[in-house]
Amino acid sequence: MVEHFSAQLTRIRQLSESTKEFRFQRTDDRLVQYDPGQFLRFTFCDNKGSFERSYSLGNFTDASESEMDLVVSAVPGGRASEYLFGCNHGVLAQVAGPYGRLVLPKKLPKRLFLIATSTGVAPFLTMLSILKADNVEVVLLFGVRNRSEFLYADELVTILKDWTNCTLQLCYSRNEAQLNHFENNGYVTKVLGGFKLDPGNDRFLICGNPNMVDDCFNELKLLGFSTREVVREKYLFASQTGGNGQADLSDDQKRLIAEKLLKHKS
Numbered sequence: 001m002v003e004h005f006s007a008q009l010t011r012i013r014q015l016s017e018s019t020k021e022f023r024f025q026r027t028d029d030r031l032v033q034y035d036p037g038q039f040l041r042f043t044f045c046d047n048k049g050s051f052e053r054s055y056s057l058g059n060f061t062d063a064s065e066s067e068m069d070l071v072v073s074a075v076p077g078g079r080a081s082e083y084l085f086g087c088n089h090g091v092l093a094q095v096a097g098p099y100g101r102l103v104l105p106k107k108l109p110k111r112l113f114l115i116a117t118s119t120g121v122a123p124f125l126t127m128l129s130i131l132k133a134d135n136v137e138v139v140l141l142f143g144v145r146n147r148s149e150f151l152y153a154d155e156l157v158t159i160l161k162d163w164t165n166c167t168l169q170l171c172y173s174r175n176e177a178q179l180n181h182f183e184n185n186g187y188v189t190k191v192l193g194g195f196k197l198d199p200g201n202d203r204f205l206i207c208g209n210p211n212m213v214d215d216c217f218n219e220l221k222l223l224g225f226s227t228r229e230v231v232r233e234k235y236l237f238a239s240q241t242g243g244n245g246q247a248d249l250s251d252d253q254k255r256l257i258a259e260k261l262l263k264h265k266s
């Protein structure tokens, strides 16, 4: 069920040159209800007014059940990027959610491919402990610009260490020298092409850059996969989701946000 609540920014961590993790805490301390993989709509308020952006829940490290970790990469000239990367602890946001169908299938498949670019890995982070506990065979294909953009490297290496059924393959769009066995130069589609895929047993969750999502799906369609086996989520920019991401808020909601912001500043 979709809920509406307010949340306060309590922690900011730099994950890589372009990416930060923003931790928001529900101001009513209630639990954040969601299925791993889902996203939330955040309404922020900058000096031009309120606006809305979607973010996957990326709780992977030590967030409590009333906290939300957002994994956000800065988009040059982007309104939310400028707001989030310039703000301090304590700012408030209105949150709505959870939304989205990028969730684990009810019956776990024989083999599950999780394919992400950059912050598109966030929804998969929330699924890993469940998949590990069930010892599901997982292939995580993770496309990033270069080695320094390998988000949550230590945490991922730790969780994968004794999970023999899980394969991680990193794909660098800007070539790196001296590759380890789990590193590749090129796009995720190149590595995907190296697997023997079977529409009867393999399932796919794909998230991140819209072009990557389309390229993977087109490749899979040629092999006989359809939307039944492949669930996709594209990280569209606000301009691509219709309108300019302007929040569709009632006058009451706008007044509430303004009051909360004023209270917080005083």
Ligand SMILES: Cc1cc2nc3c(=O)[nH]c(=O)nc-3n(C[C@H](O)[C@H](O)[C@H](O)COP(=O)(O)OP(=O)(O)OC[C@H]3O[C@@H](n4cnc5c(N)ncnc54)[C@H](O)[C@@H]3O)c2cc1C
Pocket (backbone or CB within 6 Å): 039, 053, 054, 055, 056, 057, 070, 071, 072, 073, 074, 075, 076, 077, 078, 079, 080, 081, 082, 119, 120, 122, 233, 234, 235, 236, 237, 238, 239, 240, 241
């Ligand atoms: C379901 C969903 C979940 C999401 N989850 C996450 C997440 O977990 N982490 C995350 O970082 N982002 C996520 N996003 C994207 C996020 O909602 C914002 O769009 C992103 O943070 C950029 O917002 P912005 O306001 O900074 O930039 P925007 O105002 O959206 O615009 C970005 C800038 O890019 C330019 N631009 C617009 N379209 C394009 C284009 N097609 N190609 C190149 N440039 C373009 C614009 O001119 C503008 O200067 C998600 C999106 C969706 C739809």
